[in-house]
Structures are given as structure tokens and as C-alpha cells.
Amino acid sequence: MPSLFQQIQAGALWDFHGGVHPPVRKTQTSSKPIANLPLPDRLYLPVRQHIGVAGQLSITTGERVLKGQALTFADNSMVVPVHAPTSGTIIAITEHTSPHPSALPETVIVLEPDGADEWRPRQPLNIVSCDNQTILERIQDNGIAGMGGAGFPTHLKAGMSQPVDYLIINAVECEPYISADDALMQEAPTTIVKGIDILCKLLNPKAVLIGIEDDKPIAIAALKAACSQREHYYVREVPVKYPSGGEKQLIQLLTNKEVPAGRRPADIGIVMQNVGTAFAVAQAVLDDHPLISRIVTVTGETLVHPQNVHALIGTPVAALLDFCGFQAEQRQKVIMGGPMMGFTLPDLSVPVVKTTNCILAPTATELPDAGPELDCIRCSSCADACPATLLPQQLLWYSKAKDHDKLQEYNLADCIECGACAYVCPSEIPLVQYYRIAKADIREQQREALKAEQAKARFEARNARLEAEKQARLARNQQLAAAREQAQQQSGATNAVADALTRIKTKQAEHAAEKTREQILAEREQKKQQARDYQAQKAASAKQDEPTQGALSADDSSATKNAAVAAAIARAKAKKEQAALTADTATTNASDTEQPGNSEAIDPRQAAVAAAIARAKAKKEQAALTTDTATTNASDTEQPGNNEAIDPRQAAVAAAIARAKARKATAKLEGEE
Amino acid sequence: MTLITALLALGVLALLFGALLGYSAIRFKVESDPLVEQIDDILPQTQCGQCGYPGCRPYAEAIANGDDINKCPPGGEATIKKLAELMGVEAKPLNAAQEPAVKRVAFIREDECIGCTKCIQACPVDAILGASKLMHTVIAEECTGCDLCVEPCPVDCIDMIPIPVTPERWKWDLQAIPVKLVE
Numbered sequence: 001m002p003s004l005f006q007q008i009q010a011g012a013l014w015d016f017h018g019g020v021h022p023p024v025r026k027t028q029t030s031s032k033p034i035a036n037l038p039l040p041d042r043l044y045l046p047v048r049q050h051i052g053v054a055g056q057l058s059i060t061t062g063e064r065v066l067k068g069q070a071l072t073f074a075d076n077s078m079v080v081p082v083h084a085p086t087s088g089t090i091i092a093i094t095e096h097t098s099p100h101p102s103a104l105p106e107t108v109i110v111l112e113p114d115g116a117d118e119w120r121p122r123q124p125l126n127i128v129s130c131d132n133q134t135i136l137e138r139i140q141d142n143g144i145a146g147m148g149g150a151g152f153p154t155h156l157k158a159g160m161s162q163p164v165d166y167l168i169i170n171a172v173e174c175e176p177y178i179s180a181d182d183a184l185m186q187e188a189p190t191t192i193v194k195g196i197d198i199l200c201k202l203l204n205p206k207a208v209l210i211g212i213e214d215d216k217p218i219a220i221a222a223l224k225a226a227c228s229q230r231e232h233y234y235v236r237e238v239p240v241k242y243p244s245g246g247e248k249q250l251i252q253l254l255t256n257k258e259v260p261a262g263r264r265p266a267d268i269g270i271v272m273q274n275v276g277t278a279f280a281v282a283q284a285v286l287d288d289h290p291l292i293s294r295i296v297t298v299t300g301e302t303l304v305h306p307q308n309v310h311a312l313i314g315t316p317v318a319a320l321l322d323f324c325g326f327q328a329e330q331r332q333k334v335i336m337g338g339p340m341m342g343f344t345l346p347d348l349s350v351p352v353v354k355t356t357n358c359i360l361a362p363t364a365t366e367l368p369d370a371g372p373e374l375d376c377i378r379c380s381s382c383a384d385a386c387p388a389t390l391l392p393q394q395l396l397w398y399s400k401a402k403d404h405d406k407l408q409e410y411n412l413a414d415c416i417e418c419g420a421c422a423y424v425c426p427s428e429i430p431l432v433q434y435y436r437i438a439k440a441d442i443r444e445q446q447r448e449a450l451k452a453e454q455a456k457a458r459f460e461a462r463n464a465r466l467e468a469e470k471q472a473r474l475a476r477n478q479q480l481a482a483a484r485e486q487a488q489q490q491s492g493a494t495n496a497v498a499d500a501l502t503r504i505k506t507k508q509a510e511h512a513a514e515k516t517r518e519q520i521l522a523e524r525e526q527k528k529q530q531a532r533d534y535q536a537q538k539a540a541s542a543k544q545d546e547p548t549q550g551a552l553s554a555d556d557s558s559a560t561k562n563a564a565v566a567a568a569i570a571r572a573k574a575k576k577e578q579a580a581l582t583a584d585t586a587t588t589n590a591s592d593t594e595q596p597g598n599s600e601a602i603d604p605r606q607a608a609v610a611a612a613i614a615r616a617k618a619k620k621e622q623a624a625l626t627t628d629t630a631t632t633n634a635s636d637t638e639q640p641g642n643n644e645a646i647d648p649r650q651a652a653v654a655a656a657i658a659r660a661k662a663r664k665a666t667a668k669l670e671g672e673e
Numbered sequence: 674m675t676l677i678t679a680l681l682a683l684g685v686l687a688l689l690f691g692a693l694l695g696y697s698a699i700r701f702k703v704e705s706d707p708l709v710e711q712i713d714d715i716l717p718q719t720q721c722g723q724c725g726y727p728g729c730r731p732y733a734e735a736i737a738n739g740d741d742i743n744k745c746p747p748g749g750e751a752t753i754k755k756l757a758e759l760m761g762v763e764a765k766p767l768n769a770a771q772e773p774a775v776k777r778v779a780f781i782r783e784d785e786c787i788g789c790t791k792c793i794q795a796c797p798v799d800a801i802l803g804a805s806k807l808m809h810t811v812i813a814e815e816c817t818g819c820d821l822c823v824e825p826c827p828v829d830c831i832d833m834i835p836i837p838v839t840p841e842r843w844k845w846d847l848q849a850i851p852v853k854l855v856e
Contacts, residue, residue: 459798
């Protein structure tokens with residue numbers, strides 16, 4: 001059993017599943033020489049023409065640029081810059097319809113050519129003497145992206161670190177109508193081979209396989225002649241079948257290897273480059289000629305001169321069509337790309353970009369609109385035609401049902417969107433469109449899932465941060481409180497509040513101790529004694545001063561009964577008043593107000609009478625006083641009452657005197673107030 | 674005698690296997706995702722609080738405790754469907770009347786911003802940058818479009834603007850490309 005390499009060397013070819021045979025219609029352009037397009041009035045250069053991110057603008061509006069001057073620069077490896085296709089002035093940096101099926105506006109640099117076609121200084125590289133990194137930088141700086149259709153940055157593919165067994169040059173060009181690569185191979189086979197040489201230097205493969213469909217005999221002969229000096233370059237003619245130019249299909253055709261789902265050819269030691277890319281690499285490295293033009297097939301039966309043209313990047317499609325004698329029909333559609341994988345342009349101002357290989361302007365009979373979509377009849381032609389061995393019917397059901405899990409289970413991601421299934425479908429179901437919608441939905445969903453993940457992480461991080469801040473604040477407050485306490489203790493200054501509290505407590509305790517009955521009695525006895533002495537003194541002096549008053553008091557003492565009655569009345573009054581008083585003055589200490597009551601109980605009868613009267617007076621006084629001055633101590637105001645209510649036996653006289661005094665005092669107090 | 678031997682043998686075997694099963698149940702236990710985690714994974718993580726809970730996780734906990742599954746406007750019908758599947762309940766129509774048809778992000782009109790930091794405090798995902806008395810701005814990439822910053826702004830300088838459709842985000846349009854050829 002010969003090894004794979006031996007089989008490849010022996011010229012073995014394999015086959016891939018499915019595929020279709022649409023009419024190729026390439027002869028109307030492939031046999032003609034490549035025409036040069038006149039300079040258009042305006043060039044519209046989208047800043048992003050590849051898969052990846054747009055570069056940073058390095059020019060401003062109004063600036064004059066030279067041919068080949070970079071208009072954007074790369075700040076990371078996913079950027080491929082764009083260059084001025086001719087010398088001229090930047091007249092605007094604006095939004096313009098993009099060469100994309102969505103036709104959404106994209107940032108575009110508008111260049112007005114000055115006709116001088118003046119080159120920037122160029123520095124060709126000597127690939128023998130320079131290292132791979134320099135070559136790769138040159139490839140990136142000269143804006144080379146895959147020219148087969150996807151536009152993957154070439155420097156990334158050519159700079160793989162994985163070991164490469166086979167470098168495959170894709171010159172199949174399987175899609176109907178398109179003959180741009182065919183024309184290029186016929187005109188510049190030696191430059192292409194030089195480009196392959198550079199790619200070989202970068203990748204160092206065991207063998208180079210050049211795949212060409214066998215309906216391009218001139219190109220095959222030209223390439224075979226150009227490759228004759230290289231012994232590990234093999235030109236392989238593959239039978240005409242669509243889509244043998246698909247990356248995975250061509251790998252299977254030439255090496256019988258299958259790229260696993262979700263992996264890239266590099267993972268199985270294969271790198272594939274388009275033949276146009278090889279040409280562009282040769283130009284970029286050997287001539288320092290950036291990717292500023294490409295060959296575009298302009299074809300279709302509405303054109304008088306369908307042909308391949310050298311078009312500057314940024315040339316509006318209308319300029320290409322006019323050059324080829326475009327005679328538009330009613331409801332004319334113009335397709336960018338081939339009839340199988342291309343898309344209809346919304347208007348003809350869309351520019352040619354690095355990946356544009358064909359402009360197709362067919363007549364309505366040549367390429368009619370799809371008929372109405374009918375129901376699937378389960379004929380399974382699509383499954384037979386699918387080059388990726390998928391199950392298009394199942395995918396259709398799940399796409400319609402938006403069952404994304406099932407779609408992924410049925411490997412929708414492996415669909416290359418070649419359109420073979422839709423081509424064979426007898427019900428004219430636009431299967432690919434359903435898959436594209438479903439793919440976009442899945443991508444959107446994945447993007448959202450990723451975003452949700454990030455949002456969740458940020459939300460949780462924020463919560464954690466807030467919690468940590470809260471804890472830190474708490475801890476700091478506690479620490480500060482502790483520090484303050486310590487500082488106070490150290491400075492000897494005791495807590496003022498605590499001190500005040502202890503003082504109050506001791507006072508209260510003292511107060512409570514005073515209130516024991518014996519003490520109260522003793523105190524009261526003492527006060528009575530003092531008052532008695534005072535009264536005696538006063539009485540003595542009063543007798544001396546006013547004998548009439550003494551007589552009066554004598555009358556009073558004789559009428560003790562009357563006095564008792566009066567006293568009783570007075571007491572009743574006093575009680576009433578007291579009740580009123582306690583209601584009025586809530587602040588008055590209850591024990592204090594009761595004290596007089598106690599004293600009365602102790603006093604003998606007559607004393608009680610006098611005392612009651614006196615107290616009544618005092619109460620009146622107090623009432624007047626307390627309403628005015630709430631802070632006045634009740635016990636103080638009552639003291640006079642106590643003083644007066646002291647007399648024992650002969651109290652009647654004293655009581656009368658006291659009453660008089662009290663009346664006087666009241667009058668005096670009232671007068672004062 | 675044979676009867677007893679058989680019973681004994683079977684009993685011993687039963688014990689042995691029981692012990693083996695018991696051991697392997699503990700030793701080889703498969704850590705299943707707790708329910709709350711699973712629900713939380715389905716929720717869109719906008720942290721918008723439109724469900725009435727402060728964030729997606731609290732709502733996930735509430736659902737696990739039996740709350741309705743139809744309170745998440747940003748998630749829409751798709752989320753409800755998934756939740757219904759997970760919880761084994763009937764999918765209900767969305768509770769809130771308004772469902773944002775387009776994804777939006779907050780945008781601060783920067784010359785009107787007074788730098789009060791109120792929106793920064795309101796943002797559940799820390800997507801607003803700025804400092805006191807300095808202009809604030811929204812990191813559009815991180816914004817979940819939850820609207821929570823709009824209300825606190827004292828000068829009403831925050832707009833919710835729809836995310837523009839780019840070619841990358843664009844969804845294919847049926848009938849855009851004719852694929853049929855005439856022989």
C-alpha cells in the first residue's frame with residue numbers, strides 16, 4: 001500500500017460527496033485578453049475589505065496621496081490596510097453602500113484621481129536574503145487578503161507556526177461565469193509561481209498541489225510550463241464539478257483528507273491559498289506593489305463585450321459595466337460574485353473590493369428569478385448534492401422552527417453555503433437563505449450569551465465590591481471607636497457621660513436613703529422645732545408690738561369650736577385644690593405633695609386645722625407660682641406651710657396668727673408678683 | 674440447614690452489594706448544577722430589575738422558589754420557553770406589556786453631564802465611567818441596556834439609543850440572491 005504522499009506524487013485524485021454541474025458559461029470571457037479599465041472619476045475605498053477589523057485612518061480629507069500609499073495602518077494582526085490605487089486627493093471619508101448582501105453603509109475613503117498615476121517610492125525585497133518575518137510584514141503592510149472570496153488576512157495563513165505538509169494553490173474557479181483566475185494564469189503564470197515560491201519559503205511544505213479544473217487547458221499548460229523547474233510542485237487537473245473549489249472539497253479531492261468539523265485545514269497540516277493571492281504576494285514582496293487592483297470578470301448577456309478587466313480597487317461597479325457595454329433591461333439585477341454564491345447589488349455605486357471576482361449582469365431569461373417556494377417533497381436530492389454531507393432537509397425544518405440546538409446537532413456550522421442544495425431543489429426552496437438566517441441567529445445568540453456571561457461577571461464583581469466596601473467601612477468605624485476609647489482612658493479623662501450618670505445615681509441613692517421614715521420624721525421634728533422657736537420669737541415680738549392682735553388671738557382661742565368648723569371647711573377646700581394642683585403640675589414630685597398630708601396626720605387636731613388652712617393658702621400660692629414658674633420646687637413653697645403648721649396645744653392662737661401671717665404673706669407675694 | 678445457608682449467603686451478598694452501592698453513590702456522585710444556577714444561566718443577565726428583583730440572580734432564586742417565569746422582558750419569549758422547559762411548567766405570555774424590540778445601549782450627552790455620579794451608582798454592571806464633578810460616559814460594549822441609569826439622572830442627559838445594525842450583525846434577507854439557473 002503506497003503512502004498518501006506517494007499516491008499524491010503518482011497523480012492520484014479522489015472525489016468528494018455530492019456536487020452539481022451547472023452550465024459553466026465561461027467561454028464568453030476566458031478566451032479574451034484582460035482589458036485595462038480607464039481611470040474612474042471617483043474611487044470608493046472601504047476601510048475594511050477583509051475578515052477582521054478595520055485599520056486606523058492615516059490620512060485626512062483634502063490630503064493628496066500617491067499611488068500605493070497606505071490609507072490605513074495596522075495596529076494589530078487582524079488588520080489589513082488599504083492603499084490608494086492611484087495618485088489623487090482624498091475628497092471625503094464618509095459612509096457608502098457596502099459591497100455586502102446587507103448593503104448597509106460602511107466607512108469609505110473617497111479618492112479623486114488626478115490622472116498622474118504617481119507612485120510612492122517602492123523598495124522591492126530580495127527574498128533570498130531576508131527572513132520570514134520581514135516577508136510577512138511586507139505581505140501585511142501591502143494589504144494582501146485572500147482573494148478567493150472570504151478575504152482572510154494572508155499574513156496570518158502564511159505565518160502559521162504549525163508544520164505544513166501540503167500547500168494547495170486553489171485555481172479551480174468552479175463557479176459558473178467566472179474566469180478571472182483563468183485569465184490571470186494565462187497572462188502571468190511566472191509571477192504566480194514566484195508567489196508560490198515565497199509562500200513555500202514561509203510555510204516550507206512537503207509538496208505544492210495546484211488544483212485546476214480541467215476545462216482550462218491554456219491555463220493548465222501555462223502553469224505546467226512555469227512549474228517545470230520545481231520538482232515538488234504538482235499541477236492537478238480536477239474534473240469540472242461545483243463546488244470543487246471549496247476549501248474542504250479541494251482538500252478532499254487532492255489529498256483524500258477531511259477537515260474535521262469546527263477545525264481548520266492547518267490542523268491537518270494543509271494550507272490553501274488562492275492563485276490570485278499567490279500573484280498578489282509576488283507583486284507585494286518582489287515589486288512592493290500593494291493590492292490596489294484585481295482582475296474582475298464582467299459578464300452576462302446584457303453586456304456587449306463581456307470580458308475580464310483590470311479594475312482598481314474602489315472602482316464603482318457602474319464604471320465596469322459601462323466599459324463593457326452594459327444595456328440594462330427593465331428590473332435589471334446585477335450580481336456581485338457568481339450565480340451560485342453571489343448577491344444582488346442594491347445599486348451600481350458599490351465599489352469593487354479585494355474579494356470581488358465577478359460582476360454578473362444577466363438577462364431575465366438567462367438567470368430568471370426563483371419561482372414561488374413550494375413545499376418540500378422529501379425527494380432528498382439536496383442531501384445527494386450536499387458537498388459537506390449534511391442533511392439539508394432536516395436543517396430546513398429546524399431552521400424554520402428556529403430550533404438552534406438541533407441545528408447545531410446537525411452541524412449547520414459545516415455548511416459552506418455553496419447553494420448546491422437550492423440548485424437541485426425541485427420545489428425551488430431557497431435552502432441556503434434559511435441556513436444563512438439561522439446561522440446569523442445562532443451567531444447573535446452566541447454573542448448575547450457571551451455578553452450575558454460578561455454582564456453576570458461584572459454584576460457579581462460589583463456586588464462583591466460593594467459588600468467589601470461595606471465591611472471595610474464597618475471595620476474602620478469599629479476600629480476608630482476602639483481607638484477613641486483607648487485614647488480617653490490613656491489621657492485620664494473619664495467618660496463625662498458615665499460620670500454624670502454615676503453622680504445622678506449616687507444622688508438618687510442618697511435621696512432614697514433620706515426618705516426612710518425615721519429620717520423624715522426626725523428631720524421634720526427638727527424643722528418644727530426651729531419653726532416653733534421662730535414662731536415663739538415672732539409671737540413675743542408681736543405681743544410687744546401689737547397688743548390688739550394678741551387680744552384678737554385670745555378671742556380666737558376661746559372660740560375653738562368655730563375655728564374647728566372653719567378648719568374643716570378649709571381642709572375640704574384644700575383637698576379640692578390639691579387635686580386640682582396635682583392635675584396641673586405634673587412635674588411636682590408626688591412624695592413631696594404628700595408630705596404635708598403626712599405632717600397633718602402627725603399633728604394634733606387643732607394644729608391640723610391651722611395647718612390645713614395654712615396649706616390651703618400655700619397651695620393657692622403654689623398654684624399661682626407653679627403655673628408661672630414650673631421649675632420652682634414644690635417643697636420650698638410648702639415650707640412656710642410646714643412652719644406654720646406646728647403649734648401643739650395652744651395652737652389656736654398661733655394658728656390664727658399664722659393665718660394672718662399667711663394671708664399677709666399671700667398678699668405680699670401677690671403684690672410682688 | 675441448606676435453607677439457612679442459602680438465606681445467609683443471600684443476606685451477606687445483599688449487604689455486600691448494598692454497601693458497594695452506598696459507597697459508590699457517595700464516591701462517584703455527579704455534581705449536578707443547582708437549579709438556581711441553571712435558571713440564572715438562562716436569564717439574559719441584563720440586571721435590569723424589570724422582574725421586580727434586584728438583578729437576575731435574585732429572580733432566578735425566586736423562580737426556583739416558585740415565582741412566575743414570565744417576568745423577564747429582555748429575555749423575551751425565548752427565555753420563557755427555556756425556563757418553562759427547565760421548570761416543567763406551561764410557558765406563559767410575557768407579563769410586562771412592553772418588550773424592547775431592539776437592543777439598546779445608554780448614551781450620555783457628555784456636554785450636559787454635571788458629574789453627579791448618580792448613574793454610576795445605579796449601573797448594575799459598572800458600565801459607566803466617571804468621577805465626581807467630572808464628565809461620565811458609558812462603555813457601550815458593557816452596557817446591558819437595562820435603563821436603570823436613566824431615572825436617577827438629575828439633568829436627563831442619558832438617552833437609550835438602539836444598537837446600529839452592522840454587516841456583522843445583519844441577518845440575511847430571504848430572496849436576496851437568485852440561485853436558479855436556466856439550462
